[in-house]
Amino acid sequence: MHNKISALLSEVEEFTSDSAQKVEEFRVKLLGKKGDLTLLFEEFKQVSGEAKRELGQKINELKSRALSRISELKQALESESAPAALTLDVSRPGTAGCIGTRHPIATVRSEILAIFRQLGFTVAEGPEIEDDWHVFGALNFPPEHPARDMQDTFFIEKKEDSENPILLRTHTSSIQVRVMEKSQPPIRIVCPGRVFRNEAISARAHCMFHQVEGLYVDQNVSFADLKQTLLYFAREMFGADVEIRLRPSFFPFTEPSAEMDVSCSICGGKGCNICKGTGWLEVGGCGLVDQNVLDSCKIDSQKYSGFAFGMGVERIAMLKYQARDLRLYFENDVRFLRQFTAVV
Numbered sequence: 603m604h605n606k607i608s609a610l611l612s613e614v615e616e617f618t619s620d621s622a623q624k625v626e627e628f629r630v631k632l633l634g635k636k637g638d639l640t641l642l643f644e645e646f647k648q649v650s651g652e653a654k655r656e657l658g659q660k661i662n663e664l665k666s667r668a669l670s671r672i673s674e675l676k677q678a679l680e681s682e683s684a685p686a687a688l689t690l691d692v693s694r695p696g697t698a699g700c701i702g703t704r705h706p707i708a709t710v711r712s713e714i715l716a717i718f719r720q721l722g723f724t725v726a727e728g729p730e731i732e733d734d735w736h737v738f739g740a741l742n743f744p745p746e747h748p749a750r751d752m753q754d755t756f757f758i759e760k761k762e763d764s765e766n767p768i769l770l771r772t773h774t775s776s777i778q779v780r781v782m783e784k785s786q787p788p789i790r791i792v793c794p795g796r797v798f799r800n801e802a803i804s805a806r807a808h809c810m811f812h813q814v815e816g817l818y819v820d821q822n823v824s825f826a827d828l829k830q831t832l833l834y835f836a837r838e839m840f841g842a843d844v845e846i847r848l849r850p851s852f853f854p855f856t857e858p859s860a861e862m863d864v865s866c867s868i869c870g871g872k873g874c875n876i877c878k879g880t881g882w883l884e885v886g887g888c889g890l891v892d893q894n895v896l897d898s899c900k901i902d903s904q905k906y907s908g909f910a911f912g913m914g915v916e917r918i919a920m921l922k923y924q925a926r927d928l929r930l931y932f933e934n935d936v937r938f939l940r941q942f943t944a945v946v
């Protein structure tokens with residue numbers, strides 16, 4: 603009997619099957635009415651004396667091992683055929699969370715400000731809803747002067763008799779006025795912000811965009827200071843070998859005034875489709891602060907002089923990323939935004 607028991611035990615240990623039917627057949631073979639174990643129990647009844655205790659223990663062990671082996675196999679087969687949703691594979695990689703990226707306009711804005719900070723400029727901000735005085739009046743735009751048409755304005759409140767209507771700022775020069783009204787030179791500020799102009803939306807124009815303007819007022823500030831500041835900025839922003847070019851222009855608040863171009867960093871100035879074959883890219887306007895502006899802000903124009911400049915953040919982003927449809931920067935399509943991973 604000992605031999606039979608150990609033979610059946612190894613049969614139980616070795617048995618395996620991927621078919622539920624085979625497992626059931628094996629159960630019947632062992633534990634059915636005429637099963638091996640049933641017959642063994644019959645045989646056991648005949649045993650007497652000393653051997654009975656030891657044999658009984660062994661047969662019981664065999665039986666419980668057989669029962670647990672069969673239920674193990676049945677369970678394994680049941681969970682395999684269960685629907686996928688009920689099975690959990692803890693070894694599979696998890697779903698990564700999306701933490702987002704910085705908007706390209708925010709990145710470029712930070713880069714511009716960081717460059718001017720190196721030169722000792724501090725950042726000044728102001729309201730988007732402004733009055734006529736801070737956007738036009740103090741900046742030497744006489745009432746009804748055609749220069750006001752350069753910046754098509756959204757008026758919020760324009761009463762016939764109002765001398766100072768409320769409007770959306772068309773440039774961040776209004777911040778410069780606010781700072782000059784409240785402080786005396788030396789003044790060295792950069793003014794980032796959102797501005798609004800009543801323009802039809804297209805790939806090249808939008809009713810809303812971002813600017814960074816700058817102002818430096820002190821004794822003996824000259825056009826040479828302006829040129830060097832802009833050259834330093836251009837080389838930090840676009841590369842050590844870019845050149846700048848200033849073209850005569852007109853703004854009511856600066857005299858003399860200029861448009862600033864940088865040599866095209868894409869073709870190195872040879873001419874390509876980005877710079878439309880000219881080798882130059884327009885970046886913004888600049889000039890020496892008009893004496894009338896200093897006077898309006900109660901700064902002594904006999905003692906002090908200053909320079910100012912302004913540039914469009916989208917324009918610089920377009921040059922940097924070569925994504926040339928302005929609308930892309932405002933639509934917030936994640937397929938566009940996901941391409942910018944720079945963190946500043």
Ligand code: PHE
Nearest residue numbers: 773775887888889910911912
């Ligand atoms: N404020 C001007 C604009 O928005 C830019 C500028 C700023 C020009 C300072 C000259 C000096 O177009």
